[in-house]
Amino acid sequence: MMVRIDNLSKRFFSLRGEVAALRGLSLDIHDKEFFVLLGPSGCGKSTLLNLIAGLDSPTGGQIWFDDAVMADADRGVCLSPRKRNVAMVFQSYALYPHLSVFDNIAFPLSIAGMRKDEIAEAVREATDMLELADLLAAKPAELSGGQRQRVAIARALVRKPSVFLLDEPLSNLDAQLRASMRTELKSLQRRLGITTIYVTHDQVEAMSLGDRVAVLHDGRLEQTGSPQELYHRPANAFVGTFIGSPPMNLFEASWREADGRPHVEIMNMRLEIPLHLGQRLRALKGASFLLGMRPENIHAHFSTSSPLGLMATVRSAERLGRETLLHLARGEHRLTALTSAGDFTEGAEISVEFDWDHAHFLARSER
């Protein structure tokens, strides 16, 4: 099932006045795709998912499943969830506390009026897939978090939905369980080939799960692309800093050409940059922009004279296991660098070197 979202907007009218949760969002989600909606808290991810499920109606724009319209604000069309054949998994699992595991999973089928023996067969298939067969008689209150999440997933999948929606399904689990559920979920989705839309604010989750990821910010779409694209070619400063951990350094920068060679000026220093980057800088128009450098592309050396002459002081060294994250200061400017040499001490003067091949020249965002 293909999902097309066209210029969708949603405004809430509440006691604190009008809230625009989505502002003209357009997305195309392909058939059988694992699509991730990523964004900080409050950016409208859950709102979008609720609109797709039919739990809420948009105030503008349209939603299409293949070529059937699900919601169209202009024509006042909005199909109820039961007509959309979507399934949803919630952050709090939302299992029915009064029903056993079996009855929870059977619930959507029994609402649909399926025969008893068919229900039993479908539930068995789903519970085998999610290894829940031993727990059928238990009540949700007796289950661990991971088991509850499996039940919620089984309940969603038992109906063979055409679109599978997940709203931060793993955020209540501990780190280890989260990692193993992630792989399991991904392989399950591959096997069943159901179009999946997955909401998260965790970029690691988004990068490891998504075929494609859409980054949302303040009700707008910032960028859509494969995890690699988002990481290596962020479209703007927001995506650049939001994706990647530890986050990218951003420098206010301007550029000019002197002696036919491109230079950038950051932190009150003029640095010569490789010739071929001049092209990309010219494309930016305007002399001032943001320079993005990931910490792993900033190299720290002990030598007191760097070819590029960029010196900095170590403020603190944060050991992350294999690598060390250096928090550096240069005047009032701050930057971070990732290094595998572990013996930098606080207060030491070091030289840093930028790996220009991985520099990101980002337009200042209009907002």
Add this chain to the structure above:
Amino acid sequence: MMASFCLFPWLYMLLVSLNDRPDFLGTQGSIGLSGGHYLAVLTERSLHFLDYLRNSAIVALSSAALGTVIAALAAFAVTRLDLPGKAAVLFFVLAASMFPQISLTGYLFRLMTRLGWINTYQGLLFPYVAWTLPLSLWLLVSCFSQIPKELDKAALVDGCTSWQVLWRVLLPVARPGIFAAFLLSFIAAFNEFLFALMLTTDHGARTVPVGIALFQGLHGEMPWGDIMAASIVATAPIAAIVALFQRHIVAGLTGGAVKG
């Protein structure tokens, strides 16, 4: 200490009801135990005690049932539907429940006379429903609003209509609260005195509390033994219910226990 203080009147009632002497008040001598008063209360037709008991049971059960159904539907509407001014409704209900009972009696009596409902079950039923509704409504609103909204969403996505959400998910999940609301309104209606005194004339609809109070009128003197025996018989079921379901009532009142 507290318990014995609370139980003392009841014990005294028990003693008096079991005493076989009319001058039970001077109790220095031996206390003869007998079930005579119970026998009298339960068998003597002229006392109509069994009629009162039946009336009480019918009126209290049906008003509690009707009141709880109305309260559950109203609580669903208030907590789940997008209604304008639902907070106002709740406060109005609360304000209405503050009215002293006595201020309504005159009006109620005239209304029931007009309707010809004096001394009928429905004449008690509707005032009782109205009287117990605020409590059960508030109880159920707090109970429903503690059920996470994601549960409704899950049910809707699973294909339920709004009615199915209420019927198959919310009501079963809210069962402790509904049960508590039912029991509390049953007890309130069973104990109610003023409306029953005013709106009933004889054993056709008179309830136990009024009936017992009027034992004296029937016989001229105070049949303390019979009164106490009747009181024991009438309070025993309530006490038993409370003892049996205490846990449920407390659970329902304190809400919680619905997290999935």
